[in-house]
Structures are given as structure tokens and as C-alpha cells.
Amino acid sequence: MQTIKNLFERQTAKFIIDRAISKVKANPEDGMMDLLSYAEKLHVFQDATFESAKKIIQDPQNKWTRLAKSLICDTHPNVLRMNLLNAGYQAGLYGSKIQREIRKKLNTNVPWTILFDPTSACNLKCVGCWAAEYGHQLNLSYAEMDNLITQGKEIGTYFYLLTGGEPLTRKRDILKLAEKHHQCAFHIFTNGTLIDEEFCKEVQRLGNLTFALSLEGFEDENDLRRGQGVFQRVSHSMELMKEYGLIFGAAICYTSANYKTVTSDEFLEYIIEKGARLAWYFHYMPVGVDAEPKLMLNPAQRETMIRRIRYLRSEKGNHPISLIDFQNDGQFINGCIAGGKDYLHINANGDVEPCVFIHYSTANIRTHTLKEALAQPLFMAYRARQPFNSNHFRPCPMLENPEILRKMVKESGAKSTDLIQEESVEHLCSKCDLYAAQWKNKSEELWEIYGNHTETEDFMKKIS
Numbered sequence: 001m002q003t004i005k006n007l008f009e010r011q012t013a014k015f016i017i018d019r020a021i022s023k024v025k026a027n028p029e030d031g032m033m034d035l036l037s038y039a040e041k042l043h044v045f046q047d048a049t050f051e052s053a054k055k056i057i058q059d060p061q062n063k064w065t066r067l068a069k070s071l072i073c074d075t076h077p078n079v080l081r082m083n084l085l086n087a088g089y090q091a092g093l094y095g096s097k098i099q100r101e102i103r104k105k106l107n108t109n110v111p112w113t114i115l116f117d118p119t120s121a122c123n124l125k126c127v128g129c130w131a132a133e134y135g136h137q138l139n140l141s142y143a144e145m146d147n148l149i150t151q152g153k154e155i156g157t158y159f160y161l162l163t164g165g166e167p168l169t170r171k172r173d174i175l176k177l178a179e180k181h182h183q184c185a186f187h188i189f190t191n192g193t194l195i196d197e198e199f200c201k202e203v204q205r206l207g208n209l210t211f212a213l214s215l216e217g218f219e220d221e222n223d224l225r226r227g228q229g230v231f232q233r234v235s236h237s238m239e240l241m242k243e244y245g246l247i248f249g250a251a252i253c254y255t256s257a258n259y260k261t262v263t264s265d266e267f268l269e270y271i272i273e274k275g276a277r278l279a280w281y282f283h284y285m286p287v288g289v290d291a292e293p294k295l296m297l298n299p300a301q302r303e304t305m306i307r308r309i310r311y312l313r314s315e316k317g318n319h320p321i322s323l324i325d326f327q328n329d330g331q332f333i334n335g336c337i338a339g340g341k342d343y344l345h346i347n348a349n350g351d352v353e354p355c356v357f358i359h360y361s362t363a364n365i366r367t368h369t370l371k372e373a374l375a376q377p378l379f380m381a382y383r384a385r386q387p388f389n390s391n392h393f394r395p396c397p398m399l400e401n402p403e404i405l406r407k408m409v410k411e412s413g414a415k416s417t418d419l420i421q422e423e424s425v426e427h428l429c430s431k432c433d434l435y436a437a438q439w440k441n442k443s444e445e446l447w448e449i450y451g452n453h454t455e456t457e458d459f460m461k462k463i464s
């Protein structure tokens with residue numbers, strides 16, 4: 001239930017956003033300053049951050065100014081308005097306040113975002129992907145997803161991430177959810193092959209959905225694993241989404257085989273030209289009994305990745321796109337965000353897991369409320385130990401600190417929830433032991449450079 005205060009604040013935010021959008025079109029600097037001043041009034045920024053952001057806006061050649069301007073001018077007004085309202089005001093300000101209160105009251109973690117899988121089904125058959133092998137067996141019903149979001153809103157969670165399987169095999173239900181929960185923001189990780197004009201029109205009408213389309217490189221590299229013709233289909237979907245003024249980016253799993261291609265200038269230029277505003281980079285994780293550890297990066301490759309992404313995000317990088325390196329950006333979010341600290345994952349069987357990569361749980365949405373699931377022993381073990389390492393280049397209880405996941409799973413009595421084949425925590429963590437040992441020294445060397453470096457602080461001032 002929305003409170004009167006929430007309704008009033010939301011209306012005010014909507015008025016200011018609408019005014020700023022029309023102002024940007026006439027005079028980009030003035031309109032962006034309006035939005036910034038509004039954010040300052042809501043105490044979103046610290047003084048220094050506000051001043052840095054102001055300077056950036058005053059420089060029309062700055063890549064962040066170019067990104068913001070194109071986001072405002074090229075996005076459909078309803079899509080822009082709804083995302084600023086839902087992700088910015090509703091989830092970022094209103095929801096966060098409720099979460100702080102509930103966290104104190106329940107003494108559990110409370111997530112800012114929930115990632116859930118509407119289905120395990122997928123229309124593609126990518127080499128090595130569990131969804132292709134598992135087939136079309138598991139689904140969350142519409143009523144279950146609706147109930148989950150209703151419970152989520154009660155604890156202040158207004159931002160939902162969807163993955164799978166391929167979530168858009170359930171596109172009718174997803175649109176219905178987005179319509180019913182119109183104050184929430186939905187970000188969908190998709191293979192991008194089921195996006196058509198009719199769907200784009202609906203997304204434009206609703207406004208509160210954004211997307212990340214999976215890509216693993218250019219055509220040959222991508223289609224080798226994902227199937228012939230997939231690259232072209234994704235490329236066509238991006239063109240369509242750009243035409244309809246939707247907000248989307250790329251979701252990239254980087255491995256020892258593709259990390260150079262997916263961070264190359266050519267690749268970034270390609271996705272930016274197609275209309276991508278952001279790219280999520282995910283380190284390959286050896287999850288599942290058949291996972292291939294040799295695809296994990298060695299220390300030198302991971303170092304290259306860290307340096308390259310930081311270069312690309314600096315002014316020198318010059319590509320107007322926002323880049324998130326899930327495994328190497330721990331210092332900006334105090335390490336691991338899982339176990340409900342900032343997020344959790346619910347698979348297509350309803351199991352409530354700490355993270356999309358950690359398939360262990362003792363709670364299921366079919367037998368537990370969301371609040372009960374947050375209090376499950378494995379989540380409490382996460383809460384007691386987070387952050388798992390003071391060096392945030394080693395954030396993960398599995399990848400870089402496998403002894404910790406072993407302990408937490410054993411202590412909590414959590415069971416394997418892997419959908420294709422149960423995997424013991426010993427089996428999973430033994431694939432990470434060597435990686436963790438090899439990465440330790442290099443990560444310490446890099447932490448010396450980046451951990452307290454002013455470059456990082458300057459960067460944070462610009463993006464926070």
C-alpha cells in the first residue's frame with residue numbers, strides 16, 4: 001500500500017523529472033542541472049560529489065555529459081520518466097529508507113534488489129549452459145512472482161532483476177507484473193532473441209523495464225557457443241530497442257578466452273552504436289558439476305581486466321557507456337552484496353539462494369515467506385561474516401575465499417539447489433582453491449595500488 005507521503009513525493013518527483021526532460025531538449029546543461037539540484041535537495045549527494053557532478057555537466061565534451069544527454073534525448077520520455085521515478089526515487093530513496101528500518105527491526109539483511117528466474121526454460125541451446133540441458137520443466141507461476149514482489153515492496157524492495165532460463169519465454173507474465181507493480185523497476189537479463197516490435201511497444205507504454213542482452217564477443221566468438229545466427233538476431237533486437245527509445249545494455253560473461261575482445265574499443269564502439277548505455281561484466285564462475293575451470297582467468301588476465309575497465313571508465317577511455325565489473329568493483333559496494341545484504345537470488349524452483357552463483361539454500365518461497373527466507377541460517381552466516389575479505393579484489397566466499405563458503409554451508413546445513421545436478425560444496429570449492437591461492441598475491445599488489453588510491457575516490461565522486 002502506498003502511503004500519502006509516498007504518493008505526494010512521487011508526484012513531486014514526476015513533476016520535476018518531466019520539467020527537466022523538456023528543459024534538456026531545449027538546453028541540455030540547464031535541464032541536467034535541474035535534475036542534479038533536485039537530487040541534492042533529497043541529500044542524494046555529498047557536497048564534494050555534487051560539485052564534481054556540476055563540473056562534469058558544465059563540460060559538453062565530457063563523456064558522462066554526452067552519455068547523460070543522449071540518455072535523456074534519445075530515450076522515449078515515458079521510459080526515461082518511469083525509470084528515473086522507479087529506480088531513482090522509489091527504489092533508491094523511498095525503498096532504501098524502509099529497508100533500513102526493517103533491517104533494524106528484524107536483525108536480518110534486507111536486499112535493495114531481488115533477482116529471480118521466472119523459468120528454467122530457454123529457446124536457445126548454448127554449449128555448456130544448464131538451461132539447454134534442463135529443458136522446460138521449472139517455472140514460477142504468475143501468482144508466485146506477484147506474491148514475491150508484493151512481499152518485497154513491504155520490506156522496501158522496488159528493484160527487480162530477472163534472469164533464467166530465458167525470462168522472455170514468459171514475456172506476457174512479465175509485462176503483466178510490470179503493469180501491476182508500476183512503482184517498481186524491472187531489469188531483465190535476456191538472450192535478446194525474443195524481442196519484437198509488439199513487445200517494444202508494450203515496454204514503451206509501461207516504461208518501467210530495462211534490459212541487458214547477452215553477448216560474448218563478435219559474431220564468430222558469440223555464435224560458437226550460443227548458436228548460429230544468434231549474434232545477428234541480438235543485433236536486430238538492439239536496433240529495434242534503440243528505435244523505440246528503450247534503455248538497454250549488454251551482459252557479458254568474460255573468460256580466459258574472450259576477455260580481450262569484450263573490452264576492446266571495437267566491441268564497445270559496436271554496442272554503443274547499437275544503442276547500449278551500459279555493460280555488465282561477469283567473471284566466469286565454475287559453478288555446476290560440468291563447469292570448466294580452465295575458462296577462469298589467471299592472475300595476469302584478471303589484472304589486465306581490472307586495469308582495462310578502470311582505464312575505460314576514466315576520462316581517457318572516452319566511450320560514453322557505463323561499465324560495471326561485477327567481480328572487481330567490490331570496493332565501491334563494500335565487497336560481496338549477496339545473502340540479502342543488497343541482493344539475493346530465487347531460482348525457477350522457488351529456492352531462495354544468496355547469489356545467482358551460489359546454489360545452496362534452506363528456504364523456498366513455496367514454504368517460507370520472504371522475511372523467513374532472509375532469516376535462514378545461510379543468510380545469517382553471510383550477514384555475520386560480510387565483507388568476507390578486507391581486500392575487495394577478493395570479495396567472494398566461493399571464488400577467492402572458498403574455505404569460507406565450505407564453512408557457511410556446513411554450519412547452516414544448506415542443501416544444494418543446483419537445478420541440473422546436486423553439487424556438494426566440497427566439489428564446488430575445490431575448483432576454486434588453486435585460483436584463490438594464485439590470485440592472493442596479485443590481488444594484494446593491486447589493492448595497494450587501487451584500494452586507497454585517489455583515482456578511485458575521484459571516480460567514485462563522479463559516479464556516486
Ligand code: SF4
Nearest residue numbers: 336337338355395396
Ligand atoms: S557470492 Fe560471490 S559472486 Fe555472489 S555477490 Fe558475493 S562476491 Fe559476488
